[in-house]
Amino acid sequence: MNAVVVAIGSELLGPGRRDTNGEWLIGRLFDLGIETSWRAAIGDDAPRIARVVRAALHDAGVVLLTGGLGPTEDDRTREAVALALDAPLTRDPAMADRIVALFAARGRLAGPRQARQADRPYGMAWIDNPLGSAPGMLLERDSGLLAALPGIPAEMRAMFDASVAPGLAARSRGALARTTLRIAGRPESFVEDLLRDLYDREGTETTILASSGSVELVLTARGTDAAEARARCEALAGAMRARLGIDVYGADDESLAVVVSRLLVARGATVALAESCTGGLLGAALTDVPGSSAWFRGGLLCYANDLKTSLAGVPDEMLRAHGAVSEPVARALAAGARSVCSADFGLGVTGVAGPAGGTADKPVGTVHVALADAGEGRAVRLDWPGDRALIRRRAVTVALDLLRRRLLA
Amino acid sequence: MNAVVVAIGSELLGPGRRDTNGEWLIGRLFDLGIETSWRAAIGDDAPRIARVVRAALHDAGVVLLTGGLGPTEDDRTREAVALALDAPLTRDPAMADRIVALFAARGRLAGPRQARQADRPYGMAWIDNPLGSAPGMLLERDSGLLAALPGIPAEMRAMFDASVAPGLAARSRGALARTTLRIAGRPESFVEDLLRDLYDREGTETTILASSGSVELVLTARGTDAAEARARCEALAGAMRARLGIDVYGADDESLAVVVSRLLVARGATVALAESCTGGLLGAALTDVPGSSAWFRGGLLCYANDLKTSLAGVPDEMLRAHGAVSEPVARALAAGARSVCSADFGLGVTGVAGPAGGTADKPVGTVHVALADAGEGRAVRLDWPGDRALIRRRAVTVALDLLRRRLLA
Numbered sequence: 001m002n003a004v005v006v007a008i009g010s011e012l013l014g015p016g017r018r019d020t021n022g023e024w025l026i027g028r029l030f031d032l033g034i035e036t037s038w039r040a041a042i043g044d045d046a047p048r049i050a051r052v053v054r055a056a057l058h059d060a061g062v063v064l065l066t067g068g069l070g071p072t073e074d075d076r077t078r079e080a081v082a083l084a085l086d087a088p089l090t091r092d093p094a095m096a097d098r099i100v101a102l103f104a105a106r107g108r109l110a111g112p113r114q115a116r117q118a119d120r121p122y123g124m125a126w127i128d129n130p131l132g133s134a135p136g137m138l139l140e141r142d143s144g145l146l147a148a149l150p151g152i153p154a155e156m157r158a159m160f161d162a163s164v165a166p167g168l169a170a171r172s173r174g175a176l177a178r179t180t181l182r183i184a185g186r187p188e189s190f191v192e193d194l195l196r197d198l199y200d201r202e203g204t205e206t207t208i209l210a211s212s213g214s215v216e217l218v219l220t221a222r223g224t225d226a227a228e229a230r231a232r233c234e235a236l237a238g239a240m241r242a243r244l245g246i247d248v249y250g251a252d253d254e255s256l257a258v259v260v261s262r263l264l265v266a267r268g269a270t271v272a273l274a275e276s277c278t279g280g281l282l283g284a285a286l287t288d289v290p291g292s293s294a295w296f297r298g299g300l301l302c303y304a305n306d307l308k309t310s311l312a313g314v315p316d317e318m319l320r321a322h323g324a325v326s327e328p329v330a331r332a333l334a335a336g337a338r339s340v341c342s343a344d345f346g347l348g349v350t351g352v353a354g355p356a357g358g359t360a361d362k363p364v365g366t367v368h369v370a371l372a373d374a375g376e377g378r379a380v381r382l383d384w385p386g387d388r389a390l391i392r393r394r395a396v397t398v399a400l401d402l403l404r405r406r407l408l409a
Numbered sequence: 410m411n412a413v414v415v416a417i418g419s420e421l422l423g424p425g426r427r428d429t430n431g432e433w434l435i436g437r438l439f440d441l442g443i444e445t446s447w448r449a450a451i452g453d454d455a456p457r458i459a460r461v462v463r464a465a466l467h468d469a470g471v472v473l474l475t476g477g478l479g480p481t482e483d484d485r486t487r488e489a490v491a492l493a494l495d496a497p498l499t500r501d502p503a504m505a506d507r508i509v510a511l512f513a514a515r516g517r518l519a520g521p522r523q524a525r526q527a528d529r530p531y532g533m534a535w536i537d538n539p540l541g542s543a544p545g546m547l548l549e550r551d552s553g554l555l556a557a558l559p560g561i562p563a564e565m566r567a568m569f570d571a572s573v574a575p576g577l578a579a580r581s582r583g584a585l586a587r588t589t590l591r592i593a594g595r596p597e598s599f600v601e602d603l604l605r606d607l608y609d610r611e612g613t614e615t616t617i618l619a620s621s622g623s624v625e626l627v628l629t630a631r632g633t634d635a636a637e638a639r640a641r642c643e644a645l646a647g648a649m650r651a652r653l654g655i656d657v658y659g660a661d662d663e664s665l666a667v668v669v670s671r672l673l674v675a676r677g678a679t680v681a682l683a684e685s686c687t688g689g690l691l692g693a694a695l696t697d698v699p700g701s702s703a704w705f706r707g708g709l710l711c712y713a714n715d716l717k718t719s720l721a722g723v724p725d726e727m728l729r730a731h732g733a734v735s736e737p738v739a740r741a742l743a744a745g746a747r748s749v750c751s752a753d754f755g756l757g758v759t760g761v762a763g764p765a766g767g768t769a770d771k772p773v774g775t776v777h778v779a780l781a782d783a784g785e786g787r788a789v790r791l792d793w794p795g796d797r798a799l800i801r802r803r804a805v806t807v808a809l810d811l812l813r814r815r816l817l818a
Contacts, residue, residue, distance in 0.1 A: 014439070023425065023426070026422060026423075026424060026426075030423070037454065038449055041449075042447035042448075043444075048468055052447060188479075189523075199482075207453070211561075220423075279695065280684070280694075280696065281692075284687070287687070287712065290797055293712060293766075297712060298709070299689065299709075300710070301708035302707050303696065303705050304705075304707055307707040307750055355699050356700065384515060385540065385541075386541075387563050388699055389563065392693075392696075
């Protein structure tokens with residue numbers, strides 16, 4: 001059993017508007033073990049709503065609509081559902097009386113517009129609205145149901161939980177569980193090649209996403225109950241972790257900085273940094289973690305070349321011989337940060353973030369990241385294109401991952 | 410001319426996931442005078458995507474798809490569009506060569522999966538991707554166009570602006586105009602009280618939003634043509650600017666850092682900083698601006714107290730007498746950054762970002778920001794509550810605004 005969720009209301013299509021009702025319903029369906037195949041937000045236009053509802057009914061057992069059930073002229077959901085079902089719209093006198101009584105109880109007069117709320121497509125049942133005047137509508141289908149709920153969030157949520165969820169729970173054979181594995185230091189295609197044969201494991205689904213130098217694997221598992229779904233999800237995550245090993249840095253919402261923080265705390269170690277092209281972004285990522293003062297000493301933003309020498313002690317000859325964007329300079333920055341800030345580990349970043357400054361030798365996207373410790377340290381070179389923001393974020397991911405791997409070594 | 414926007418990717422249907430690409434495209438279409446009739450988010454299932462795309466093509470002149478163009482198996486947009494158009498999917502050898510060359514230039518080997526990115530439905534043109542390997546696809550139609558763009562936000566945005574927007578602008582008889590005024594240093598309620606009587610001006614709409622220490626006024630104007638809409642929008646913006654004066658730092662997408670950058674370039678002046686609680690976030694905001702090396706010298710991340718002394722020269726006695734979170738220390742950090750990094754201006758930030766570390770005297774949210782120049786400098790104290798991220802972002806806004814006001818003095 002799968003679902004389509006449609007939010008109705010022209011205001012949802014304005015710039016900067018988010019469909020929070022749809023997001024909420026998708027979360028609730030997921031908890032009931034029902035996957036959403038697609039969701040839509042659509043303006044108050046009856047024929048258009050009807051076309052989308054028809055496509056939804058064709059595509060999914062469960063179709064949930066929210067919005068467009070109010071008394072005003074731009075509320076067109078009743079009419080649209082009637083069109084989609086090819087059923088006449090009929091007024092229910094009992095509901096019309098109820099609406100009049102509801103208004104009278106509040107000392108108000110229900111007019112012809114309120115009476116429209118007593119219209120429903122022939123064959124649909126009412127869904128009681130404990131919080132307002134607009135009732136919802138329900139149609140039981142062999143394969144699921146079609147429900148129309150108001151758009152006011154509190155009403156929509158109360159009505160879904162009281163009148164729609166129980167029917168869905170009874171029908172849904174099963175539950176869903178989900179987890180996300182987070183991977184750093186490997187390209188998306190490497191991860192996919194390594195894991196492809198696990199993608200189709202029974203009762204599970206895997207989606208892979210790349211972002212700013214890290215890769216996310218979203219694992220969804222179905223089961224006859226929550227425990228089975230959870231067990232399948234964990235078994236798949238375990239199989240993937242076994243192949244990926246140290247490349248997995250965390251799960252679900254864990255950020256790389258939080259993982260690094262935990263490792264530093266466990267070791268009682270501190271870190272400092274010297275940043276050039278990232279200009280503070282690495283420091284910002286580390287100090288975003290609450291309690292970072294326990295392990296973050298500080299850093300040097302050596303944007304101008306002379307500050308690389310005066311602040312971090314990068315030898316002038318080295319800058320001349322190799323250029324500011326080079327492995328020796330990244331290593332010297334890391335070592336300088338470590339020593340000047342008296343930390344156990346130092347991180348250094350230098351690169352060409354663009355849009356200007358690239359050369360044939362060192363195009364935009366060339367970044368050297370280094371780690372300094374009591375021994376020989378480590379260094380990585382990045383050379384993948386992108387815009388300034390992406391190159392900088394990727395450099396931060398790689399620097400954090402370099403430290404993470406060192407702390408696990 | 411109206412539009413349908415479809416975001417593709419199973420991850421968009423997970424609980425708690427927001428369709429930010431769709432929201433962005435709707436905003437851009439609006440700016441071009443094109444209203445969106447509906448939008449959808451759909452999983453990576455080719456027949457289902459094809460059904461939704463077919464409904465979209467039936468319903469709207471402009472159909473924009475984003476996502477599902479990557480090299481992996483769950484990227485099904487190419488196939489789905491071919492199905493929807495009833496056109497064969499054909500491989501373009503020229504594009505396949507280009508992808509191989511792109512990978513080779515980065516020392517990597519493009520495999521058969523990468524080659525899938527050279528497949529397109531017969532009759533569609535390519536949309537160049539300046540930031541990645543996945544090209545987009547375009548079909549011009551009598552009534553508009555169908556475009557498929559990648560799901561990576563930076564790529565999608567760059568490609569829409571460069572290759573799709575111009576064609577839409579030429580077709581649209583735009584009747585909407587929008588501008589945003591950006592205000593720093595004033596609370597939302599102050600701005601609203603000052604401007605309320607201008608909110609209902611004919612043919613316009615004003616929305617006020619507060620975020621991280623700045624306030625945004627979004628002005629929308631309608632007109633019979635683009636010129637009239639633009640004129641109305643500008644007249645309203647002008648009336649608001651006249652009242653707000655120097656509190657308006659910029660318009661539309663201008664960030665405070667970009668405005669500060671422009672002022673520094675105009676003066677031929679440089680800046681350096683010393684950050685404690687923001688830990689690099691101020692440096693990251695400044696160096697986010699392309700070309701920042703012309704005026705950003707560098708900085709000191711003095712997270713640990715002893716580094717405030719050893720790096721920025723804050724006297725030990727001062728730290729003991731006033732505490733690290735105090736106006737004298739903020740001023741000493743700013744002066745230290747200015748002198749150690751040889752800059753014309755220095756900025757210093759010290760505060761309690763929380764969640765721990767607050768006291769009765771200096772609760773979480775207490776932040777001192779200072780500016781050092783050749784004269785007496787300036788200082789500001791913030792004491793608004795908030796979570797760690799908000800307090801840090803607000804401190805950055807206030808520091809940038811302090812410098813902006815000084816540069817305008």
